[in-house]
Amino acid sequence: MKQTISQQKISSPSAIHKSFWLHDQPLDARYPVLEENHHTDVLIVGAGIAGLSVALELLERGRQVTVCEASVIGAGTTGGSSGHLDAHPEIGPQALLNQMGEEKARAYTLMRLEAIRAIQSRCDKNCEFRSVEGYFYTEHEEALNDVKAEYEAAKKIGLSVNWTDQVPVPRAVGGYAIQGMARINCMSYLKSLAELVVQKGGQIFEQTQVSGPVEPAPSSLKTAADHEIYFNQVVCAVHCNFTDFQQLYLETPAYQSYVLAAKVRVPLEDALFWDDSDPYFYIRRATDEEDLILVGGCDHRTGAGDTTASLNHLEEWTRERFQVVSIVSRWSAEFFEPTDGLPFIGKVRGKENVWIATGFSGTGLTLGTAAGSMLADLIIGKSNSLTEELSPGRLNITSVGKVISEGTTTAVNLAERVLPAQKINVDVLQPGEGAVGKVDGKFAAVCRDRNGCVHSHSPICTHMGGVVQWNEVEQTWDCPVHGGRFSASGERLYGPPEKKLETE
Ligand SMILES: Cc1cc2nc3c(=O)[nH]c(=O)nc-3n(C[C@H](O)[C@H](O)[C@H](O)COP(=O)(O)OP(=O)(O)OC[C@H]3O[C@@H](n4cnc5c(N)ncnc54)[C@H](O)[C@@H]3O)c2cc1C
Numbered sequence: 344m345k346q347t348i349s350q351q352k353i354s355s356p357s358a359i360h361k362s363f364w365l366h367d368q369p370l371d372a373r374y375p376v377l378e379e380n381h382h383t384d385v386l387i388v389g390a391g392i393a394g395l396s397v398a399l400e401l402l403e404r405g406r407q408v409t410v411c412e413a414s415v416i417g418a419g420t421t422g423g424s425s426g427h428l429d430a431h432p433e434i435g436p437q438a439l440l441n442q443m444g445e446e447k448a449r450a451y452t453l454m455r456l457e458a459i460r461a462i463q464s465r466c467d468k469n470c471e472f473r474s475v476e477g478y479f480y481t482e483h484e485e486a487l488n489d490v491k492a493e494y495e496a497a498k499k500i501g502l503s504v505n506w507t508d509q510v511p512v513p514r515a516v517g518g519y520a521i522q523g524m525a526r527i528n529c530m531s532y533l534k535s536l537a538e539l540v541v542q543k544g545g546q547i548f549e550q551t552q553v554s555g556p557v558e559p560a561p562s563s564l565k566t567a568a569d570h571e572i573y574f575n576q577v578v579c580a581v582h583c584n585f586t587d588f589q590q591l592y593l594e595t596p597a598y599q600s601y602v603l604a605a606k607v608r609v610p611l612e613d614a615l616f617w618d619d620s621d622p623y624f625y626i627r628r629a630t631d632e633e634d635l636i637l638v639g640g641c642d643h644r645t646g647a648g649d650t651t652a653s654l655n656h657l658e659e660w661t662r663e664r665f666q667v668v669s670i671v672s673r674w675s676a677e678f679f680e681p682t683d684g685l686p687f688i689g690k691v692r693g694k695e696n697v698w699i700a701t702g703f704s705g706t707g708l709t710l711g712t713a714a715g716s717m718l719a720d721l722i723i724g725k726s727n728s729l730t731e732e733l734s735p736g737r738l739n740i741t742s743v744g745k746v747i748s749e750g751t752t753t754a755v756n757l758a759e760r761v762l763p764a765q766k767i768n769v770d771v772l773q774p775g776e777g778a779v780g781k782v783d784g785k786f787a788a789v790c791r792d793r794n795g796c797v798h799s800h801s802p803i804c805t806h807m808g809g810v811v812q813w814n815e816v817e818q819t820w821d822c823p824v825h826g827g828r829f830s831a832s833g834e835r836l837y838g839p840p841e842k843k844l845e846t847e
């Protein structure tokens with residue numbers, strides 16, 4: 344088999360995020376590009392934490408796997424995450440109990456605790472795995488009763504928790520400590536996971552974009568370079584929906600979330616912290632340095648928020664609570680929020696051999712790892728106690744209202760394209776600015792990149808016709824409909840689109 348490896352470094356403008364982890368580990372192509380037709384048993388599309396975890400688990404069950412990654416390892420959201428490993432439900436312990444009942448909620452928590460242990464067992468020393476406590480807390484006296492109710496529910500779902508009035512973070516008035524959580528360097532972890540996959544006989548191809556499956560029982564998929572990959576089973580691990588099962592798009596709307604790394608004057612306790620605001624803020628040490636912290640939050644629907652204002656708000660929030668010496672790094676990345684609070688892991692409805700793991704919200708490091716074990720079991724025919732609850736084909740009755748409201752946001756964006764557009768005066772666009780409007784009577788997405796070069800494209804997303812919006816923080820064109828992301832020069836970067844933006 345002909346394999347070529349491109350040693351070209353993917354430059355930061357075409358990377359999907361500019362996270363802190365990239366400071367000392369730039370995105371490198373380490374694995375070959377697929378340059379001919381290929382046969383495998385299980386094809387895994389996407390080499391983030393979910394794809395690589397499924398690959399490893401399948402290899403451990405004696406299956407042959409090939410992983411194809413459109414960009415390079417670490418380019419996706421895993422490399423732009425903040426490296427918290429936790430088993431506290433994003434929707435809160437009480438909501439999880441209401442949603443699943445006590446027995447299933449305990450099984451779900453256990454699945455995430457086991458994922459933390461699995462990650463630990465796969466870490467080499469570069470991964471900086473550190474076992475730490477997590478704290479869920481409030482800054483508001485009037486919210487203490489609500490947080491105490493969450494504390495009681497946390498015990499019922501199987502977390503080991505202690506109430507404290509002394510949460511070691513500025514402004515906290517009370518909360519609970521959760522045992523058995525951890526932090527890692529997520530970029531190093533991905534690299535170590537990829538090495539394990541190859542050591543166990545898996546094949547990884549980078550810069551090899553694959554088209555999504557549409558047939559009920561596909562036996563092959565095409566790469567962007569027009570090579571055919573033949574398989575028995577295919578796992579979609581591209582973070583978002585990647586199939587023609589449209590309901591899944593509505594159930595996993597795309598959000599953008601922000602993180603900054605800051606040097607602070609007073610050291611932070613080595614623990615994970617989440618507050619009770621919505622969306623919540625979270626804090627942790629970035630590394631073993633006690634005065635280097637990560638702070639995250641300010642989430643909003645992709646393409647529907649002011650990116651610069653959100654990042655500024657995160658910085659203000661941080662400065663109000665910590666004596667900041669310097670901001671070391673600022674970035675954002677995308678996540679996909681399940682409308683009923685649970686991830687989608689399992690067989691795609693209407694397909695015979697297509698599997699998916701998506702809807703991880705902000706906890707995909709544990710959920711992506713757990714998806715690895717669950718999908719590998721399901722593929723070899725072993726049942727799992729959460730198969731139905733996490734099935735991609737479920738439409739939980741409690742999620743219907745939310746699905747409709749998220750769908751309305753989507754429809755509004757599609758309709759916008761028929762509205763008359765503002766005129767764009769390209770001459771007044773400053774470096775780093777972009778806008779959608781009319782140029783010489785034609786609808787266009789125009790930006791001036793930070794080097795001063797002007798780019799003009801059709802503003803219509805090549806996936807399903809959303810109208811892209813300029814993301815000033817990331818210098819990308821983002822599609823609010825399903826979270827597709829394109830570079831300033833129109834290249835496809837992330838999400839469901841398979842083709843770049845058309846040039847005008
Ligand atoms: C700012 C931020 C911070 C976060 N912090 C945390 C945290 O601290 N802890 C936590 O548990 N979770 C966190 N999350 C969530 C977590 O990072 C994600 O849920 C998780 O990383 C998703 O992993 P993944 O493997 O599904 O996706 P990704 O890591 O995005 O991997 C998917 C891969 O698929 C590739 N791909 C896409 N399309 C194709 C195609 N057509 N062909 C081939 N390859 C393709 C992409 O290039 C990408 O590399 C955070 C999320 C955000 C946005």
Ligand code: FES
Pocket residue numbers: 804805806807808809822823824825826827838839840
């Ligand atoms: S229309 Fe689906 S990502 Fe743009």
